[in-house]
Amino acid sequence: MGNNSYQNPPAFHSDDIEPSAPEKATFHIIPVPWETSVSYGGGTADGPNAILHSSVQLEHYLDGSFPGDAGIYTADAVDCQGEATEVLARIQAATSKSLELGKCPILLGGEHAMTLGPVKACLEQGIPFGIVQFDAHADLRYAYQGNLYSHASVMERCTDLGVPLHQIGVRALCKEEADRRSERGVTFLDAADLYWKGYPEQLLPDDFPEHVFITFDVDGLDPSIMPSTGTPVPGGLNWYQAIDGLERALKGRKLIGADFVELAPQPGQHAPDFLVANLIYKFMEIAQRQGCL
Template identity: 55%
Template structure:
């Protein structure tokens, strides 16, 4: 057990020392700036509880063979900067053991803490974002640390290259910022109505990448348990294929799964988020570069 949370896939995995594990799960039950439906603070615990029902064989391999360690939940009391510093510290702890940080949110703001920590170690790297929303607002409802601003912070403050997938809800200011910064993207309309491209990321996109997956990037028929569901999103297998295309041949330095807002009695969504987390590990193992 990690604090009050179960370990990821605790029913199948024997406890291992942090230094022996490739994947370090970091639960971050942060919910401060949600702007529609709430409940994301319960997302990490729901994913961890549902992970007990996963099979070690993911359909292609056993990603957990490389070792999975679960940290205790990040303390999310206090202002956003305080919480972001704690997230960064948790990511640095994972990296001190040689592990890959896997952040479970919580609202999308949590990604910024991980990106800050990894910037200190790697300098620049690419961010691949799966999301219904662009999250490129400079400020939202009075806060530059809103979940609607996290990718703006990544680009404008950290100078990170960004590639967006599945977006289908954005404001005019975000459209203008995309154009100003020449942010490459393939929105949900294009994915849903056109053949899949042969290559996904631009040729000059960094080899080191961080993948951030907001579960509302999935269609709301697949993932209704999120605070801001939008129709017309990615199907399960579209998401899997795009993940393979994004990760293939590149080195993933960390990833997150965020914005699950569990619905009482609807276990399918919790399980889907846990399966997504494990599926990304598997794609990294099979398609990524060490």
Template identity: 85%
Template structure:
């Protein structure tokens, strides 16, 4: 895999699917090779390239359909060699380019701090929406290690904007974050309850907005299938729990966009990289089958 974060990698799934232009593609893949506040294991800047290189191993046909036939456009990587506010603005601009033509942006991380960019872009549409977060952590600290733009504070920054939040799979949080959940009226299905009780028939609250943005931190998955992430926590989601959760989160909703973050590739460990590429392609299939895409 190339070391240069901005070297032109393959377009997503381009071995089987001819890359589309911006206007013909339902899905816009936006690589974001950002790594600035990681606090344990590093390597998230290499995540987007790893996902793109793994995606060329995907099969075109998936569970009875061809999700890629809706069109996939892969944008140039967002420049991340700048202070955090500038990077977030760059990410927002790249996301708005897709939203402005009613396409579905799917951002490839990169560390979780990047989610503030697409959330700000969605907020500029002036459409009420909520965030559905798959994660091992709540990310609701006011700041972490003095950094307001930390990956551990990104959901705090998002809920600062008054955006409803529902969390799935959390199993590591501090007292400050538990209190913040109450103050911000954050709803959640934590990993232990999911393990023992399964998903409820209705995942999201009755008053949750129709439009949603999905943020999927891959450490929400169990380390047995996702070791390549900076802060792995035991007791996470398995593959089918992740798929089921995405389906339940999108059922009856309209999708504004999504990101898949915190992959930190490890030399010789190809399975986790391919897992994320496969998860993204499955996400495309779900969004189309459930008729969630804006038009």
């Protein structure tokens, strides 16, 4: 772990909400402090602890309800030492423990390469599901700098497994990725279209699975509100576009799990860390209010 100020983190939102036992909590927070293939700015290994530290500044009451009363359990951080395949197997196992208890895992990244772990765990459940990806990048390269398990290839690996994918907010992709979208039937609402046209009434295609896994790369947000990420691309989502997108992605669906990745905290900048903690707590509120759990 890089930044000593992020050591010994509290449980998520534990200032106001007594941590629940795993079998009693609706939400399982799983920290994944992994950083192995970042290609520009670094620091994602400190992301989970920064989110946990920031979470104790949240208000218990949110938009007319108390989302934390559904129960929040914070697991020990996944051991992220070793080869990528070993780390991914541990992430998968940690997610599987949550799913086997019938709970909703929310993983805290760490770099986006980690998403392959929970996706494999969800596949083990035998329930058809699709991935809804909020991101500045498509992450559909076959490999990046020779690494099949790069953050830039994680959605390629997930679609290798036959999981349907819908992307929101992308504004930086290569020709290979554009072609891959067409080849694999990836649907999308890119950032420019979202800015000029807004969200469609129905965000996901008619044939998209009922169960969804949400992966939220924080570089999907605009750098004006999210500078603390490895590749801050201009033209991203603002706060209310992000919330609206999550609302629409979960409408009429069942949530199987989620991750929030690529926070790279910067010394002296607490606002981005607190933003991600807020986003996760709001996500819990949306999932409960919409009956997605």
